[in-house]
Amino acid sequence: MRFLLCLLLFVTIGFSQTKPLIMKHADSLAAMKRSGYLLLKGYVHFVHDSVQFKTMRATWNRNADIVQCEGDFLFTHPNGFIKAKSGIYQKRIEFASASGNVVAKDSLGEYAFFGERLQYDRIKKILTMPLRPVLHHYSKNKDKNGEIDTLSIKADWISYKQDDEFAEAFKNVVLEHNGMTVTCDTGYFNKKENWISMKGHPKCLLENHELSGDSIFLRLTPDGKGLKSALVIQNAHGIQKEPRKKRKPGTHTEAFGDTLYAEFDGKKLSRLYVNLNAHGFFFEDDLPEYKNLMEGARLDLSFKNGKMERATISGSAQSTYFYVKKNRTVAGKNVALGDTIHIDFAPEKNQVKQLKVQGGKNPSSGRYINLENKESVKDSTKKGNPL
Numbered sequence: 001m002r003f004l005l006c007l008l009l010f011v012t013i014g015f016s017q018t019k020p021l022i023m024k025h026a027d028s029l030a031a032m033k034r035s036g037y038l039l040l041k042g043y044v045h046f047v048h049d050s051v052q053f054k055t056m057r058a059t060w061n062r063n064a065d066i067v068q069c070e071g072d073f074l075f076t077h078p079n080g081f082i083k084a085k086s087g088i089y090q091k092r093i094e095f096a097s098a099s100g101n102v103v104a105k106d107s108l109g110e111y112a113f114f115g116e117r118l119q120y121d122r123i124k125k126i127l128t129m130p131l132r133p134v135l136h137h138y139s140k141n142k143d144k145n146g147e148i149d150t151l152s153i154k155a156d157w158i159s160y161k162q163d164d165e166f167a168e169a170f171k172n173v174v175l176e177h178n179g180m181t182v183t184c185d186t187g188y189f190n191k192k193e194n195w196i197s198m199k200g201h202p203k204c205l206l207e208n209h210e211l212s213g214d215s216i217f218l219r220l221t222p223d224g225k226g227l228k229s230a231l232v233i234q235n236a237h238g239i240q241k242e243p244r245k246k247r248k249p250g251t252h253t254e255a256f257g258d259t260l261y262a263e264f265d266g267k268k269l270s271r272l273y274v275n276l277n278a279h280g281f282f283f284e285d286d287l288p289e290y291k292n293l294m295e296g297a298r299l300d301l302s303f304k305n306g307k308m309e310r311a312t313i314s315g316s317a318q319s320t321y322f323y324v325k326k327n328r329t330v331a332g333k334n335v336a337l338g339d340t341i342h343i344d345f346a347p348e349k350n351q352v353k354q355l356k357v358q359g360g361k362n363p364s365s366g367r368y369i370n371l372e373n374k375e376s377v378k379d380s381t382k383k384g385n386p387l
Contacts, residue, residue: 021048021065021091026058036063044069048091051077051122055087065091073098079125079162080106082118094122102129106162112136113160125162133158135167137191139224149225151177153189165191173198178225179267180206182218194220204230207267208306210239213260229263236260240269242306244285249328251307252288255280255299268306274299282308290330293320296341313341321352323368332371338364 027042038060045054046067056071066088073087075096085100097119098104104113104120104127115133120126129135135158139149156171167189169175175182175189175196185200196218198204204211204218206227213232221228232238238260244250258276262269274280279295297315301308313319319341323332336343338357346353357364 019049021046021067023060037061046089048089048094051075051089051094051096053087053089053096067091075120077122078107080104080111082120084118096120096122110138111160112138113158115158127160127162129158129160132156135160135169137189149178151175151189151224153187155187167191180204180227182216184216191224194222194224196220206264208241208243209262209269211260211262212237226266227264229261232260232262234258236274238262238272238274240272240306249287250285251282252285253280253282253308255301257299269303271303272299272301274301278313284324286328287322287324287330290322290324292322293318295319308345310345311341311343313343315339317341317357319343323352330371333369334366335369336364336366338366 023038023040023044023046025043025045026040028040030039031037032039040058040060042056043054044056044058046052046058053067053069053073053075055069055073057069059068061067069087069089071085073082073084075082075087075089075098082096082098082102082104084098084102087096087098089096097117099117102113102115102118104118105111113127113129113133113135115129116131117129119128119130133155135153137151139151153167153169153173153175155169155173157169159168160166169187169189171185173182173184173187175187182196182198182202182204184198184202186198188197190196198216198218199214202212202216204216211230211232213236214234215232217231217233218227219229220226236257236259238255240251240253242251255272255274255278257274257278259274261273263271275298278297278299279293280299281291281293283291294311294313296313296317298313300312300314302310311319317336317338317340319334319336321334321343322330323334325331334352334355336355336357338359340358342354342356342358343352344354355366357366
């Protein structure tokens with residue numbers, strides 16, 4: 001079967017190569033017989049197999065079957081077109097290159113390419129943009145304003161494989177999509193499977209969230225319009241900032257660790273998992289000096305409408321949480337130690353709702369310290385005591 005596929009590919013390539021390169025029109029022609037060159041001017045039009053290209057001036061090396069075009073170069077093929085100031089077509093290897101204000105689009109209207117240089121390998125169906133390239137992917141869906149949803153990638157160098165719908169970008173990479181901005185040194189975008197992979201100082205900004213680390217892997221939603229999950233590996237750092245709503249203060253949450261995994265519901269964080277040397281804190285914007293702390297081998301946090309709802313801290317776990325009254329005064333704090341700490345929050349009331357500490361290797365304890373009466377310290381793991 002593999003031999004048959006290779007044979008078919010060889011026959012297909014051979015068939016297109018045997019088809020001649022035809023000059024259909026030119027206003028004027030000058031031949032240099034000894035060198036095998038033709039100089040063409042005025043609405044020059046060439047055809048090779050299913051490829052056509054037009055220009056105002058061209059030099060045709062008939063011995064090598066190479067055409068150099070100057071002035072309004074337009075190259076069309078079944079998968080799309082390329083426009084530029086100048087271009088070159090090499091018939092034997094079916095390779096086209098374009099320079100100067102390059103614009104290329106696919107025939108389905110899903111992709112567009114902009115830059116100063118572009119190279120197109122028609123056999124492999126690979127586009128390479130080595131100078132100030134911009135790649136756009138247009139979704140079939142429109143945003144709430146009725147505009148076409150667009151994913152944009154900028155970099156120093158971009159390569160795109162048409163059949164695989166796979167893009168590679170290198171140096172000064174900037175990806176923008178639906179309120180999300182990603183920067184890195186090296187990026188990969190797989191449209192078929194809806195994922196983005198980044199290396200080299202990657203950073204992902206999504207409205208109220210920021211992720212950074214040594215490498216980041218993003219999974220997009222099936223429709224490609226939103227972010228489904230994010231995996232950060234080594235030196236992981238996540239930040240969430242929820243803005244103030246009416247009378248409720250804004251919140252600031254940060255988490256650190258070797259590995260970080262986040263899930264999103266729309267544009268809000270729904271789950272955050274941090275593994276190895278995990279620690280984090282959160283506070284309310286009007287009380288920045290009162291930081292609620294979490295530390296352990298692993299953190300597993302869940303959120304509801306962007307606010308923390310539940311936390312599990314595992315492995316030499318410790319935590320500190322402050323109780324804030326409705327009048328925005330700090331009444332007390334919960335301090336817990338143990339192998340595992342389970343905390344349920346009542347975010348609307350700005351307090352811990354339930355605290356459970358499990359021991360084992362390490363002694364477990366939970367204390368509520370009344371900051372209004374510093375001599376009052378109670379075991380917060382016992383029923384009836386304040387949290």
